[in-house]
Amino acid sequence: xxxxxxxxxxxxxxxxxxxxxxxxxxxxxxxxxxxxxxxxxxxxxxxxxxxxxxxxxxxxxxxxxxxxxxxxxxxxxxxxxxxxxxxxxxxxxxxxxxxxxxxxxxxxxxxxxxxxxxxxxxxxxxxxxxxxx
Amino acid sequence: xxxxxxxxxxxxxxxxxxxxxxxxxxxxxxxxxxxxxxxxxxxxxxxxxxxxxxxxxxxxxxxxxxxxxxxxxxxxxxxxxxxxxxxxxxxxxxxxxxxxxxxxxxxxxxxxxxxxxxxxxxxxxxxxxxxxxxxxxxxxxxxxxxxxxxxxxxxxxxxxxxxxxxxxxxxxxxxxxxxxxxxxxxxxxxxxxxxxxxxxxxxxxxxxxxxxxxxxxxxxxxxxxxxxxxxxxxxxxxxxxxxxxxx
Numbered sequence: 001x002x003x004x005x006x007x008x009x010x011x012x013x014x015x016x017x018x019x020x021x022x023x024x025x026x027x028x029x030x031x032x033x034x035x036x037x038x039x040x041x042x043x044x045x046x047x048x049x050x051x052x053x054x055x056x057x058x059x060x061x062x063x064x065x066x067x068x069x070x071x072x073x074x075x076x077x078x079x080x081x082x083x084x085x086x087x088x089x090x091x092x093x094x095x096x097x098x099x100x101x102x103x104x105x106x107x108x109x110x111x112x113x114x115x116x117x118x119x120x121x122x123x124x125x126x127x128x129x130x131x132x133x
Numbered sequence: 134x135x136x137x138x139x140x141x142x143x144x145x146x147x148x149x150x151x152x153x154x155x156x157x158x159x160x161x162x163x164x165x166x167x168x169x170x171x172x173x174x175x176x177x178x179x180x181x182x183x184x185x186x187x188x189x190x191x192x193x194x195x196x197x198x199x200x201x202x203x204x205x206x207x208x209x210x211x212x213x214x215x216x217x218x219x220x221x222x223x224x225x226x227x228x229x230x231x232x233x234x235x236x237x238x239x240x241x242x243x244x245x246x247x248x249x250x251x252x253x254x255x256x257x258x259x260x261x262x263x264x265x266x267x268x269x270x271x272x273x274x275x276x277x278x279x280x281x282x283x284x285x286x287x288x289x290x291x292x293x294x295x296x297x298x299x300x301x302x303x304x305x306x307x308x309x310x311x312x313x314x315x316x317x318x319x320x321x322x323x324x325x326x327x328x329x330x331x332x333x334x335x336x337x338x339x340x341x342x343x344x345x346x347x348x349x350x351x352x353x354x355x356x357x358x359x360x361x362x363x364x365x366x367x368x369x370x371x372x373x374x375x376x377x378x379x380x
Contacts, residue, residue: 015317021324028333059313088316091310109320111358113327 007124008032010051011026012042012068013086014060018109022055025113039063043071046078053123055116056103058087059070067099086111094122173202173290175220178211179242180205180254188225188254188260188277188284198281201288211240216245224251225275230264236269243270250291252374312362318328319359 003093009031011022016037023033035041040062046054054072058065065085072078082104087094095106106118165250180188204221206212209230216224226242242251250272255263272294275287326349328334330342337345 015321017321020319020325021321021328024328024333025324028331088313090312090318109316110323110352111320113324 006032007052010034010054012036013057016109039067042068054083055086056083058089066101084119172200174200174222176201176203176223177215177221178203178205178225179230181207181230182227213245226251227254239266308362315359319352
């Protein structure tokens with residue numbers, strides 16, 4: 001990010017309050033933010049907008065976070081978009097599965113802002129995703 | 134960590150159920166009680182032994198096994214085929230029912246039984262086979278030529294154990310759901326608290342900062358509690374005795 005362009009992050013969570021809180025936090029840290037409340041609209045938004053990173057809840061209407069990751073993995077370009085899972089589900093049954101499904105990082109809610117922002121920064125840096133806007 | 138109060142509750146229920154059996158072997162003739170079994174409870178007996186080695190000492194006692202209804206298959210293949218239906222709740226398995234090594238018969242049945250309790254039938258003098266079978270996944274073993282009371286007793290215990298396991302599974306699901314909801318609520322409070330503290334919603338006074346800080350400290354405390362709720366699996370496996378001994 002060079003000061004004139006911003007990375008775009010898609011926040012996918014069915015909890016409207018949490019979408020708003022994450023949006024505020026990410027915008028305050030210089031990111032453009034898109035939001036989606038279910039697996040279907042998340043997939044549609046990713047295909048149409050190609051965000052630089054996705055913060056993805058696992059428990060979603062119209063499918064779940066794993067369905068979203070599975071769809072991304074089927075497309076060469078979309079599979080390159082880093083996905084950070086942020087979920088209320090348990091680690092034991094979900095973390096390994098999420099990482100195998102293509103997630104870059106896995107956090108349980110609530111997450112410290114610093115940890116999340118660091119993971120975002122690392123994921124964007126490692127993946128060197130081209131900036132859209 | 135485990136969920137202490139739930140663990141204790143489960144322990145007490147199991148203890149009371151187990152005591153009921155262990156202290157009074159004659160209890161086999163008691164009613165099956167209030168447990169919501171669909172009756173008759175279908176039991177599959179996979180037993181190729183000849184008729185001079187009967188399962189029950191007194192063959193005329195078969196009628197007294199209500200609410201259990203036993204269907205016998207004389208070969209492993211026929212037994213496995215019968216198991217494909219969802220009719221049966223318990224399997225009684227003669228370990229020598231096929232030409233396979235004895236424990237392999239059990240492995241075959243466990244693979245098809247999909248969680249159904251399997252009780253192996255052993256001859257007197259070969260109880261080590263029963264112990265070995267339990268190590269491999271059988272729930273219990275029963276000596277061939279036993280009294281009908283003993284068979285009834287072990288079948289009832291098996292159903293009660295299954296019932297408790299189902300209740301615990303429901304509890305686990307409930308804890309998982311509630312934990313998920315709590316985490317979402319905590320995440321919102323945590324995020325918005327920090328948004329206020331960081332001044333993203335405008336400046337706040339020192340008093341307001343202190344109060345939001347207190348709020349966030351308490352979020353952290355609740356978070357620790359939720360962390361301890363998250364893996365109820367830890368106590369479940371050891372909570373219910375798998376056996377009350379051989380009969």
